[in-house]
Amino acid sequence: MWFFSSIHIHSFIVISGVSPAPPPDPLPNILYQLLISAPPSPFPDVLPMSDRDAHDGYVHLAQAVNILPLAMKNYNYTRQLWALKLNYKWMRENQYDIRWEWGTSHETIYPHLYDNTTKQMVLDIKTWRREENEKWNQTSLVDDPWLTDGIIGGTISLNLGTIEKSVLQLLCTLLSFYVIFF
Template identity: 30%
Template sequence: MAPLPPPDPLPAFVYKITPTAPPDPIPERYPLSELDRQDGFVHLSTSWQIPITASLFFTHSPSIFLIKLRLSNFDPASVKWDEVDGTNGCPHLYGNFGPADVVGVLEVKRGEGEGWGEVFEKAEVRGWLE
């Protein structure tokens, strides 16, 4: 992974994608996934990256949960924008997040034979992403 400069303008929100419902209430330190622990950072996505990330890593999941995080809550030095497989700046949080950082949670389901790209074209889902 090669570090990139942050996008300009910065998005207001970044998203954590999980295959299961997040704990309710969100704990002060969100439980990291095995991949996040292994890599040493929390994998996040921008709104436009979510369909790509979902299609690559959640191909067999009938639903996913999006945790919307306010980017300005994090120290800019703790968020690195890394090039991954030629994509533009995937946000990685070197640290953790908690309930004060979470704006909302949305469960997104796909129908029989429906791809993630189709799901994220729906107005109700697009409207929630910013």
Template identity: 30%
Template sequence: MSRTPTYIYKLVPPDLIVLPLPERLPLSQLDANDGFIHLSTAVQLPETLRRYFANEMKMYILRLEYKHVEKDIRWEDPRGKDPGDIGAEGIYPHLHNGGQLGSEEVEDVFVLERGGEDWDIEKIRNSEWLVY
């Protein structure tokens, strides 16, 4: 898949979110350590939820319009080491803009709660909110 996404997404646990969104949200420890903001495409989001947020009961999904942040996006492996093509397997969008993520960058917020043992991803997939 090499077509440019319409939206990209940031998963944020409840302890790092403030609503309404301020100009700048606090960075996760991972984002602060890596020096960029980890994002996912709509296709990558379910696996990112399962892999990195398995112990959370609720997550906030921030939707960013890709064209609004495109100039600061690098497509890289999860560690930010190896660049790759847009939408390629194992290649994620990373926001390299000095840690700026807040009301200016975020187009919409969705609250997702667990559905039993796993994330109820169908809830947003069926709502057409989750768009590549």
């Protein structure tokens, strides 16, 4: 007969979600916010968070280099994407709470804004469209010079040569298959 007179049960708290990550070096001057519907016109002083952002407690932002992979991974269900080009340098100078955190795969870091997007942050707005049977990597999103990190002398843009463009399209296609099957 087993007698458990002094069993100690330890409780563990598991916190799911984002993990802090080191910011890129050098820091970009521009970040982007993707939207699946057109922003209000005229643009409000404070943009309400999307349902997803409100649920997570922060606004999901991205660097220029992340836009195409994010579109391929998360936005194949929509035929239009809007992007807000945000002045990250101004946001830092005005002490907005932006944290760099690991994505769920712990392979990519993303900036998260722990506040609402404001009119003062927005530099520009862009819309991309795709045809019904077209993937995002077959659109102008692939090499759009509008996407930049804003670092003078070190601009990261998606102006790619033929080989680089083909490799990026192949990687994005493989990523979309990975998402579909897993």
